[in-house]
Amino acid sequence: MAIKRVGSQTVKLLNPPAIVSAASIVGPKEGQGPLSNYFDKVLEDDLFGEDSWEKAESKMLKEAVRMAVSRQDLMLPDIDYMLGGDLLNQLMSSSFAARDLQIPFLGLYGACSTMAESLSLSAMLVDGGFADRCIATTSSHFSTAERQFRFPLELGNQRPLTSQWTVTGAGAALVANDDGGPFITYITTGKVIDYGIIDANNMGAAMAPAAADTIGRHFDDTGMLPEDYDLIITGDLGRYGRDIASDLLKTKGYEVVKNFTDCGIEIFNPKKQDTHAGGSGCGCSAVVFCGYLFKLLREHRLNKIMLISTGALFSPTSAQQGESIPSIAHAVTIESKKKN
Known part of the structure; x- marks a missing residue:
């Protein structure tokens, strides 16, 4: 019997897991926006010292994970699962980051819904007793997304007013059994x-x-x-x-x-x-x-x-x-x- 089920699509967590730490890295444009003071790291350039935008996105994700984990005085082997995804084919940014981080990895593709999806599944794993600590992650990069889904950047296409600017950034949230919040x-x-x-x-x-x-x-x-x-x-x-x-x-x-x-x-x-x-x-x-x-x-x-x-x-x-x-x-x- 699904005792945590509420209605047709909702679950109520009986022992709500805490988000004990979080970290964020953004690109230069995001660092010039109104939330700039809240981000942990703002890149000076969107290549982040790499030779491709895809490698830069993966590096942002790795650094965000390491930052969130270290804030709890933990090591990467202390994390039971890493859950996350990105917009690229075969979850390239996340998979390559997981390769280097060596945390058991569950790759998710929810497009831009992935942050809430990774938080949801991390919380379910912890509340269900399947894990003590999970890291929920997501990333995107303006340049990688534009050339995959729309046009080569070199074309300089005019953007209609309904268009949106893909955020260059990565976030990581550590979900665990803890008495702190949120x-x-x-x-x-x-x-x-x-x-x-x-x-x-x-x-x-x-x-x-x-x-x-x-x-x-x-x-x-x-x-x-x-x-x-x-x-x-x-x-x-x-x-x-x-x-x-x-x-x-x-x-x-x-x-x-x-x-x-x-x-x-x-x-x-x-x-x-x-x-x-x-x-x-x-x-x-x-x-x-x-x-x-x-x-x-x-x-x-x-x-x-x-x-x-x-x-x-x-x-x-x-x-x-x-x-x-x-x-x-x-x-x-x-x-x-x-x-x-």
């Missing part, structure tokens, strides 16, 4: 939703229905309401996607305007940085959570948040074949204090 208390796993969007430069519109579906399902399953949260924050919808998701949630009877934002909105200044609709990419919700939100939770400036990382599950092949863009969103409730 704690992962609820997990709502999303369904794949497809409204028929085919424009790869309008990812917010493609992902917004999945975000609204998961958020609405979370409220239906738990009986909680938007006002029970200090902050409800999606991963990669940007300005247009956030507004679409808000409108869709209204049709479900949930008003989320006052405490609803998006990591892609928060990470850049669109007027000064020319990022159009905002940020995106696996690293977007990863660095905003691991660098910004985690610190606010530790300082009790936020007491209860819902992080909903949103992912577009398309590939260069599916796009070239004219397929629509199926999307998914996973939600985790994170609270600064453990409830009795």
Whole structure:
């Protein structure tokens, strides 16, 4: 009997695991944005001393993992599982990082939903007694994602206003049995939703229905309401996607305007940085959570948040074949204090 199951898509963790440390590394553009003071490391150049952008992304991920682990005075062999992924074919950045880190690895592909997915599964492993410590990771890089999914950078293509800027960054969060906080208390796993969007430069519109579906399902399953949260924050919808998701949630009877934002909105200044609709990419919700939100939770400036990382599950092949863009969103409730 699934005693931790709540409703159709949500689980309530009976012994909520703690996020005991986190680390974030970002590129130069992200380091010029409004959250710059919250990131642990800002790169001087997006090659990070490597000879390719893909190697740079993998190096960011390795360094974020090492930083998060060392903050607990632990060694890499003390970690039971590393869970994570990225946007590249065959999870290249994550797999090569795991090769060097030598932590038992579970590779995940949820596109930009991967940070919430890795946090969800890490928490389930720890709460279920299968692990004492898991490291949840995710990364992306503007240059690697652009040339895989859109155009060679050398072309300098003009970007439409609905487009978003893929975040160069990596985040790592260490999930463990601990009495400190913050704690992962609820997990709502999303369904794949497809409204028929085919424009790869309008990812917010493609992902917004999945975000609204998961958020609405979370409220239906738990009986909680938007006002029970200090902050409800999606991963990669940007300005247009956030507004679409808000409108869709209204049709479900949930008003989320006052405490609803998006990591892609928060990470850049669109007027000064020319990022159009905002940020995106696996690293977007990863660095905003691991660098910004985690610190606010530790300082009790936020007491209860819902992080909903949103992912577009398309590939260069599916796009070239004219397929629509199926999307998914996973939600985790994170609270600064453990409830009795």
